[in-house]
Amino acid sequence: MLHVETRHAIHQDHAKGMDTATLRQHFLTPDMFQQGQIRLVYTHYDRFVMGGAVPDGADLTLDHVDETRTPSFLDRREMGIVNIGATGSVTAAGQTHAMNKGDVLYLGMGSGPVTFGGQGRFYITSAPAHRACPTRLITVEDAVEVNLGATETSNKRIIRQFIHPLVMESCQLVLGYTTLLDGSVWNTMPAHVHDRRMEAYLYFGMTPEARVLHLMGAPTETRHLFIANEQGALSPPWSIHAGAGIGSYTFIWAMAGDNIDYKDMDMLPAEALL
Numbered sequence: 001m002l003h004v005e006t007r008h009a010i011h012q013d014h015a016k017g018m019d020t021a022t023l024r025q026h027f028l029t030p031d032m033f034q035q036g037q038i039r040l041v042y043t044h045y046d047r048f049v050m051g052g053a054v055p056d057g058a059d060l061t062l063d064h065v066d067e068t069r070t071p072s073f074l075d076r077r078e079m080g081i082v083n084i085g086a087t088g089s090v091t092a093a094g095q096t097h098a099m100n101k102g103d104v105l106y107l108g109m110g111s112g113p114v115t116f117g118g119q120g121r122f123y124i125t126s127a128p129a130h131r132a133c134p135t136r137l138i139t140v141e142d143a144v145e146v147n148l149g150a151t152e153t154s155n156k157r158i159i160r161q162f163i164h165p166l167v168m169e170s171c172q173l174v175l176g177y178t179t180l181l182d183g184s185v186w187n188t189m190p191a192h193v194h195d196r197r198m199e200a201y202l203y204f205g206m207t208p209e210a211r212v213l214h215l216m217g218a219p220t221e222t223r224h225l226f227i228a229n230e231q232g233a234l235s236p237p238w239s240i241h242a243g244a245g246i247g248s249y250t251f252i253w254a255m256a257g258d259n260i261d262y263k264d265m266d267m268l269p270a271e272a273l274l
């Protein structure tokens with residue numbers, strides 16, 4: 001079963017007047033992982049799509065999606081898939097890729113229908129593409145590791161870059177995940193914005209009762225979302241994206257937009273945040 005929800009782009013002047021429920025309605029993506037379903041959120045932020053596929057042993061195929069008005073979803077798009085569950089498989093363009101927990105699969109434009117199988121919990125990201133880049137399975141060993149932060153500032157973390165120019169070619173997608181070290185709670189602090197690219201987060205690896213206090217909003221109009229395990233946050237280009245966990249967590253960050261330069265960030269010292 002396929003379920004698709006559309007999220008329109010929100011202007012920062014509109015966002016600052018939103019109450020909690022309205023903020024969550026526009027920026028939280030809570031229900032992406034449901035057994036036996038493919039659930040997508042089709043956004044108007046750079047036409048980025050995020051979602052989940054949970055085959056639970058019975059194959060699920062993603063092919064035509066009405067929102068793109070193309071015969072097959074990947075006819076004019078690329079896709080990045082992260083398995084956050086047990087071992088599963090993804091089949092596309094006549095090739096089956098076994099995916100262990102933490103593996104990332106990049107599918108190039110024109111890969112055709114995508115079939116998810118096994119016990120994987122697949123996080124799906126996709127952005128419009130202008131050329132077909134080679135499909136690639138990227139394991140944790142292939143990723144570039146960046147160590148950031150410090151214990152004294154409670155933000156010691158490992159950033160693993162998978163769909164990234166240092167690892168492989170893509171059109172727009174840049175994707176990886178960040179793991180907090182024991183005792184550290186803060187991601188992406190100091191915070192930043194990048195008006196050239198939107199970003200989406202998926203928080204996972206959390207206990208059911210844990211929450212991440214996710215910070216968003218224009219730097220001088222910050223707001224928050226309390227986010228539970230396997231829920232996502234949409235970050236418009238004008239918004240900061242950072243969080244502190246009540247409990248341990250990992251999060252997948254994925255971006256699309258005008259460039260694929262991970263370091264193209266406008267950093268904000270804490271005193272610039274209100």
Ligand SMILES: O=C(O)C(=O)C[C@H](O)C(=O)CO
Pocket residue numbers: 148157159177178187188189199241253262265
């Ligand atoms: O902890 C971090 O810092 C991040 O993971 C930052 C994200 O990767 C990001 O915001 C990239 O633009």
Ligand SMILES: [Zn+2]
Pocket residue numbers: 192193194199241265
């Ligand atoms: Zn960012």
